[in-house]
Amino acid sequence: GNSVTQMEGPVTLSEEAFLTINCTYTATGYPSLFWYVQYPGEGLQLLLKATKADDKGSNKGFEATYRKETTSFHLEKGSVQVSDSAVYFCALIPLTGGGNKLTFGTGTQLKVEL
Protein backbone atom coordinates (compact mmCIF):
# COMPACT_ATOMS: atom_id res chain seq x y z
CA GLY A 1 0.00 0.00 0.00
CA ASN A 2 0.89 3.68 0.02
CA SER A 3 2.72 5.20 2.96
CA VAL A 4 4.63 8.32 4.00
CA THR A 5 7.38 8.39 6.61
CA GLN A 6 8.52 11.61 8.25
CA MET A 7 11.28 12.30 10.72
CA GLU A 8 10.24 12.33 14.34
CA GLY A 9 9.85 15.65 16.09
CA PRO A 10 9.97 17.99 17.72
CA VAL A 11 12.69 19.74 15.79
CA THR A 12 14.01 22.73 17.70
CA LEU A 13 16.07 25.39 15.89
CA SER A 14 17.35 28.85 16.53
CA GLU A 15 16.06 31.66 14.36
CA GLU A 16 17.91 31.93 11.01
CA ALA A 17 19.05 28.30 11.15
CA PHE A 18 18.73 25.96 8.16
CA LEU A 19 15.79 23.57 8.21
CA THR A 20 15.46 20.09 6.76
CA ILE A 21 12.50 17.83 7.47
CA ASN A 22 12.92 14.43 5.87
CA CYS A 23 10.07 12.69 4.07
CA THR A 24 10.15 9.42 2.18
CA TYR A 25 7.26 7.61 0.55
CA THR A 26 6.13 4.24 -0.74
CA ALA A 27 3.79 4.19 -3.71
CA THR A 28 3.55 2.70 -7.16
CA GLY A 29 4.26 4.87 -10.13
CA TYR A 30 4.50 8.62 -9.75
CA PRO A 31 2.31 9.96 -6.96
CA SER A 32 1.69 13.67 -6.44
CA LEU A 33 3.52 14.93 -3.35
CA PHE A 34 2.57 17.69 -0.93
CA TRP A 35 3.70 19.52 2.17
CA TYR A 36 1.04 20.96 4.46
CA VAL A 37 1.55 23.20 7.50
CA GLN A 38 -0.67 23.38 10.58
CA TYR A 39 -0.44 26.28 13.03
CA PRO A 40 -1.79 25.74 16.56
CA GLY A 41 -5.56 25.40 16.68
CA GLU A 42 -5.99 25.73 12.93
CA GLY A 43 -6.59 23.53 9.92
CA LEU A 44 -3.96 22.49 7.41
CA GLN A 45 -2.65 24.86 4.76
CA LEU A 46 -1.11 23.66 1.53
CA LEU A 47 2.52 24.80 1.58
CA LEU A 48 3.84 23.35 -1.69
CA LYS A 49 3.42 20.49 -4.12
CA ALA A 50 5.15 18.57 -6.90
CA THR A 51 3.56 16.26 -9.42
CA LYS A 52 6.45 14.62 -11.28
CA ALA A 53 10.03 13.54 -10.81
CA ASP A 54 12.59 16.36 -10.40
CA ASP A 55 9.86 18.96 -9.90
CA LYS A 56 10.69 21.50 -7.21
CA GLY A 57 7.83 22.95 -5.22
CA SER A 58 8.47 26.26 -3.44
CA ASN A 59 6.54 28.76 -1.35
CA LYS A 60 7.35 31.30 1.39
CA GLY A 61 11.06 30.35 1.31
CA PHE A 62 10.34 26.63 1.69
CA GLU A 63 11.41 24.18 -1.02
CA ALA A 64 11.10 20.47 -1.70
CA THR A 65 12.31 18.44 -4.69
CA TYR A 66 10.58 15.29 -5.93
CA ARG A 67 13.31 12.62 -5.99
CA LYS A 68 12.09 9.45 -7.66
CA GLU A 69 15.38 7.61 -7.26
CA THR A 70 15.32 7.98 -3.47
CA THR A 71 11.49 8.21 -3.14
CA SER A 72 11.94 11.36 -1.10
CA PHE A 73 10.45 14.84 -0.82
CA HIS A 74 12.46 16.58 1.90
CA LEU A 75 11.35 20.03 3.05
CA GLU A 76 14.03 22.73 3.34
CA LYS A 77 14.27 26.38 4.28
CA GLY A 78 17.45 28.40 4.37
CA SER A 79 16.62 30.64 7.33
CA VAL A 80 13.74 29.87 9.67
CA GLN A 81 11.78 32.42 11.67
CA VAL A 82 9.87 32.13 14.94
CA SER A 83 6.68 32.43 12.88
CA ASP A 84 7.54 29.14 11.12
CA SER A 85 6.84 27.24 14.33
CA ALA A 86 4.12 24.75 13.39
CA VAL A 87 3.50 21.11 12.52
CA TYR A 88 4.49 20.05 9.01
CA PHE A 89 2.85 17.14 7.20
CA CYS A 90 4.15 15.35 4.14
CA ALA A 91 1.47 13.66 2.02
CA LEU A 92 0.85 11.92 -1.27
CA ILE A 93 -1.95 11.21 -3.72
CA PRO A 94 -1.34 7.99 -5.65
CA LEU A 95 -1.27 7.98 -9.40
CA THR A 96 -4.02 5.40 -9.72
CA GLY A 97 -7.12 4.55 -7.74
CA GLY A 98 -8.71 6.14 -4.67
CA GLY A 99 -9.74 9.45 -6.18
CA ASN A 100 -7.66 12.20 -4.57
CA LYS A 101 -7.42 10.63 -1.12
CA LEU A 102 -4.36 11.83 0.71
CA THR A 103 -1.99 9.55 2.56
CA PHE A 104 -0.34 11.57 5.35
CA GLY A 105 2.80 11.22 7.35
CA THR A 106 2.45 11.59 11.12
CA GLY A 107 3.68 15.19 11.11
CA THR A 108 6.84 16.87 12.38
CA GLN A 109 6.61 19.65 14.93
CA LEU A 110 9.02 22.54 14.39
CA LYS A 111 9.89 24.94 17.19
CA VAL A 112 11.95 28.02 16.34
CA GLU A 113 13.48 29.97 19.21
CA LEU A 114 15.04 33.43 19.35
Place this chain on the structure above:
Amino acid sequence: DGGITQSPKYLFRKEGQNVTLSCEQNLNHDAMYWYRQDPGQGLRLIYYSQIVNDFQKGDIAEGYSVSREKKESFPLTVTSAQKNPTAFYLCATSGTGKGQPQHFGDGTRLSIL
Protein backbone atom coordinates in the same frame (compact mmCIF):
# COMPACT_ATOMS: atom_id res chain seq x y z
CA ASP B 1 -9.13 28.39 3.62
CA GLY B 2 -11.69 31.15 3.22
CA GLY B 3 -13.86 28.98 0.96
CA ILE B 4 -14.48 26.22 3.52
CA THR B 5 -16.48 26.98 6.65
CA GLN B 6 -16.64 24.60 9.56
CA SER B 7 -18.95 25.26 12.45
CA PRO B 8 -19.00 25.42 15.34
CA LYS B 9 -15.35 25.93 16.24
CA TYR B 10 -15.88 24.26 19.65
CA LEU B 11 -18.54 21.68 20.46
CA PHE B 12 -19.41 19.81 23.61
CA ARG B 13 -21.27 16.54 23.76
CA LYS B 14 -22.93 14.75 26.60
CA GLU B 15 -22.67 11.00 26.93
CA GLY B 16 -25.18 9.21 24.69
CA GLN B 17 -25.83 12.25 22.53
CA ASN B 18 -25.44 12.59 18.76
CA VAL B 19 -23.88 15.78 17.44
CA THR B 20 -23.54 17.11 13.92
CA LEU B 21 -20.56 19.07 12.61
CA SER B 22 -21.13 21.38 9.69
CA CYS B 23 -18.90 21.81 6.63
CA GLU B 24 -19.86 24.22 3.85
CA GLN B 25 -17.77 25.17 0.81
CA ASN B 26 -18.00 27.73 -1.98
CA LEU B 27 -15.03 26.46 -4.00
CA ASN B 28 -17.26 24.46 -6.37
CA HIS B 29 -15.26 21.34 -5.54
CA ASP B 30 -16.87 17.98 -6.21
CA ALA B 31 -14.98 16.01 -3.56
CA MET B 32 -15.26 16.49 0.20
CA TYR B 33 -13.56 14.71 3.09
CA TRP B 34 -13.74 14.38 6.86
CA TYR B 35 -10.66 13.70 9.01
CA ARG B 36 -10.09 13.14 12.67
CA GLN B 37 -6.92 14.39 14.38
CA ASP B 38 -5.89 13.31 17.87
CA PRO B 39 -3.26 15.19 19.90
CA GLY B 40 0.23 14.73 18.54
CA GLN B 41 -0.97 12.46 15.76
CA GLY B 42 -1.60 12.63 12.07
CA LEU B 43 -4.93 12.73 10.28
CA ARG B 44 -7.20 9.74 9.81
CA LEU B 45 -9.89 9.66 7.12
CA ILE B 46 -13.45 9.13 8.36
CA TYR B 47 -15.61 9.50 5.22
CA TYR B 48 -15.29 11.03 1.79
CA SER B 49 -17.59 11.94 -1.05
CA GLN B 50 -16.65 12.42 -4.68
CA ILE B 51 -20.08 13.44 -5.91
CA VAL B 52 -23.48 14.48 -4.58
CA ASN B 53 -25.56 11.63 -3.11
CA ASP B 54 -22.56 9.32 -2.90
CA PHE B 55 -19.97 8.75 -0.18
CA GLN B 56 -17.52 6.09 0.97
CA LYS B 57 -16.12 4.98 4.28
CA GLY B 58 -12.60 5.90 5.15
CA ASP B 59 -10.30 4.20 7.61
CA ILE B 60 -12.25 4.93 10.81
CA ALA B 61 -15.94 5.25 9.84
CA GLU B 62 -17.41 3.32 12.78
CA GLY B 63 -19.53 5.56 15.01
CA TYR B 64 -19.87 8.28 12.37
CA SER B 65 -22.37 9.05 9.61
CA VAL B 66 -22.50 11.57 6.76
CA SER B 67 -24.78 12.83 4.03
CA ARG B 68 -24.14 14.65 0.77
CA GLU B 69 -27.43 16.12 -0.42
CA LYS B 70 -25.85 19.26 -1.84
CA LYS B 71 -22.54 19.90 -3.52
CA GLU B 72 -21.74 22.66 -1.03
CA SER B 73 -22.41 20.72 2.17
CA PHE B 74 -21.04 17.56 3.82
CA PRO B 75 -22.20 17.33 7.45
CA LEU B 76 -20.68 14.77 9.81
CA THR B 77 -22.69 13.23 12.64
CA VAL B 78 -20.80 11.79 15.58
CA THR B 79 -23.14 9.19 17.03
CA SER B 80 -23.36 7.79 20.54
CA ALA B 81 -21.74 4.64 19.15
CA GLN B 82 -18.44 6.51 18.87
CA LYS B 83 -16.94 5.75 22.25
CA ASN B 84 -14.02 8.14 22.12
CA PRO B 85 -15.21 11.18 20.16
CA THR B 86 -12.96 13.80 21.75
CA ALA B 87 -10.77 15.04 18.89
CA PHE B 88 -10.18 17.79 16.36
CA TYR B 89 -12.27 17.28 13.21
CA LEU B 90 -11.17 18.66 9.86
CA CYS B 91 -13.16 18.98 6.66
CA ALA B 92 -11.43 19.23 3.28
CA THR B 93 -12.39 19.62 -0.36
CA SER B 94 -10.71 19.03 -3.69
CA GLY B 95 -11.32 19.04 -7.40
CA THR B 96 -11.59 15.65 -9.05
CA GLY B 97 -8.77 16.07 -11.57
CA LYS B 98 -6.03 13.60 -10.67
CA GLY B 99 -3.54 14.93 -8.15
CA GLN B 100 -5.65 17.93 -7.15
CA PRO B 101 -4.63 19.07 -3.65
CA GLN B 102 -7.06 19.12 -0.78
CA HIS B 103 -7.98 22.39 0.92
CA PHE B 104 -8.90 22.40 4.58
CA GLY B 105 -11.28 24.22 6.86
CA ASP B 106 -10.27 25.54 10.28
CA GLY B 107 -11.64 22.55 12.15
CA THR B 108 -14.09 21.80 14.97
CA ARG B 109 -12.86 20.72 18.38
CA LEU B 110 -15.27 18.25 20.00
CA SER B 111 -15.12 17.50 23.70
CA ILE B 112 -17.13 15.26 26.00
CA LEU B 113 -18.81 16.83 29.02
